[in-house]
Amino acid sequence: SQTIHQWPATLVQPVGSPLSLECTVEGTSNPNLYWYRQAAGRGLQLLFYSVGIGQISSEVPQNLSASRPQDRQFILSSKKLLLSDSGFYLCAWTQSGLERETQYFGPGTRLLVL
């Protein structure tokens, strides 16, 4: 069966510090991968998605970047965190880009920028 992992589970970082959140998927190959964020009081927003190694699409302009160095690894990064980067970050995967396929979410990372 497939599983999706995210770490760390929680993170407190000062403004201006770098960020690296990791997401890995097991039990499948060549998945589509997605990063979402829930800011305080708001719904989930798609940040990035990837259809393969090295292929990243950004949905919204922001202070973050994403990379996919391996087939089942998706990394969310920032060089300098802003207060507005605080939120709950969720990674998701699906087997392909077909719209009828369910996206499965990881446990999430709660980030607080102070």
Added chain:
Amino acid sequence: ILNVEQSPQSLHVQEGDSTNFTCSFPSSNFYALHWYRWETAKSPEALFVMTLNGDEKKKGRISATLNTKEGYSYLYIKGSQPEDSATYLCVPSAAGNKLTFGGGTRVLVKP
């Protein structure tokens, strides 16, 4: 970006009662509609994916219907239990399976 509206934003249900709520979405360029259940401090749990007009799906006491021509879906909870308390998200897919999440309907089941 797909506009999705869920109504009501929140509702309180007495344990044992049944309830339902609505999702409205653009009927043009429809691909699929996903329903998720999201409990606080957890990750969203997939309930259904619906693609065809007239689709009806059921999972335990939870069921959903889909009308793609008029752009709405209903989710029903039969005999609500406290563990049904969560936010229920109706999520249309855009091309490439990019999901647009709204605020959802927050359900609180009171014992």
